[in-house]
Amino acid sequence: MSSIITSDHPLSVPRQKSLNALLDTLIPASSDGNMPSATDVGFELYLQTQADELLPILRKILEDIGDDFPDQTREAQQDIIRHFSATNGEVFQAVLTRVYDCYYQNDAVRRKIGVVAGPLFPQGNTLEPGDLSLLDPVIAHSDQHEYRKPD
């Protein structure tokens, strides 16, 4: 859904295309196809809920990388973003934080990496109890590990 270009989007159509290319460059899909790219995790919806803070920084980076960004090779795109991050460190970090925020809080992504989808509570996690017989050597050498007497 997120790679769809729409007319009621707060960004112009060329900028939407650049945004998709930007997302795809920041978090590309995994080479085995198992993990989606950042374009495929509902960034438009995320943008709608965070527009006030997110739009100004997105506009800044999109203006800087230009409308021909989608037409560049992947290598050139990485270079352009690297240059942006070197000259606009704070804005870049803010954008990256939001992209990661959207990506790693997406239920599909979470399921794929073994994290509870949705809120953690009340589902919770199961943990291996751990093998307490591993303590045997410590107990066997208790004399070496004895606490220091205070007097």
Next chain:
Amino acid sequence: MSEDIVDILIVGAGASGAAFAWSMADTRMRIVCLDQGDWTNPADYPSNATNWESQSFGPYHIDPNVRGLDTDYPVNNEESDVTVVNFNGVGGSTILYGAHFPRLHPSDFRVNTLDGVADDWPLSYDTLDPYFALNDRVMGVSGLAGDPMYPPKQPPLPPLPMGLVGETVARGFNKLGWHWWPSDSAIISQPYEGRDKCLNLGPCLSGCAQGGKSSTDITYWPEAIRRGVELRTRCRVKEITLRDDGFADGVVYFDADGNECFQRAEVVVMACNGVGTPRILLNSKSENYPDGLANSSGMVGRNLMFHPCGFAQGIFEERLDSHKGPAACCILSKQFYETDLERGFVRGYNMQVTRGSGPLTTAMTGYLSGTIPWGEGHQEAFAKRFDHVASVGIICEDLPEAHNTVTLDPELTDSDGIPAPKITYRYSKNSLDMLSHGMDRAEEALRAAGASEVVRSAPLAQSGWHLLGTARMGNDPETSVVNSWGRSHDVKNLFIIDGSIFVTSGAVNPTSTIQALSLYIADNMKKNLTSLFD
């Protein structure tokens, strides 16, 4: 209002204030506790929402300067190597704490006798032993009896699951022949006293939605209130005032609407932690006490101790489920806890094994440390690290130094105009040498456990979670602020019960000892009610 006298007025509803109120409730005296913060609602904690991870960077941030709630006060850390972190509200910092719950060691109370540094405490581990046990029972502590590094003790609940992280690092410790043991944790491993057990959610440091973590809003407070203690929230104390006879008269505070109020009391008990308590004492100036109340020794605000710390994170081939389970509670090693001068420093450190973080934090810290790039290679680097890590934290003993201080900031204030605390703190050479030794040993342990790569972060600046020493106890009024049971040498009806009365810091998380001390002080007061002010 000014004629309304309470018997005992406690300032601060955190770890120590709660335990003290609970114990004093036995007396059926009129006990009131004031806290500047609110009750927190577990249904509001981040784990209830999908964006649980990003919320911990905002409204549940551990740094009050970032969190910026109107119930917080700002802290000036500009001249400090370490940033103060806390929580202000019912439960105090236990709302956000990791609940790693070791006790100080018997030797920690005798560092001068044993190692010729700092001062001995005016009481011993044995004195506190029954109060440690009582506190473990009321808080709900999980652990395993038999650790040779302590005198015998019996936690009321079985240990938390070690998980793959604990097992893996334990194997490393075993290869090296080092001590380790499952951590005592103030997190319940089984249903206990009407609370359900820990669900292994993970992010304990942004509040526990399940209530498995023993914060004092759900342990001590409900019972203390049932037994008659009155807890008033949103009451921010500005100063302690004095009667003509030199006794404390009560406190001036601001209520939720910013109105200045006065509460008289027969006894005032400070429990605002190692930063909040000296702040209010220093702000309680008068003709007789131009340098702040209870400060004839000049020690109020001095000898501030944190625990200098660092973390080494090992990356493992196998999946360790690192993001699951209580982040700070797993296993520990006391192999280097005691002095060995051949190591090049005095005293020692604790090795606290911690689990990993959630995916967003993993990605962001990976970016900041250069270990997980954005773009090409992101997925592979993330997959290699996420859930494949175990960390060893090095918690160093911090020795008291008079030049490490809490003072009043001349300009910065909270929203009620009370001067903010200013922290002046530098690591000592002893601390840095100790930390460097500890980081090497942490890496050694992780490599022995099979880590293919180790990333170090030390010293860690945002680590001022243990706030100690700024109103130290002692027998000599010239060099200490309170006596061996928390009573001010200068003002006989003023008591201090929080981490500020620590003489030395030990090398373990302090809350178990802070609470044992506050229960001990309460018990002493109960036993000496008729001669309390002699």
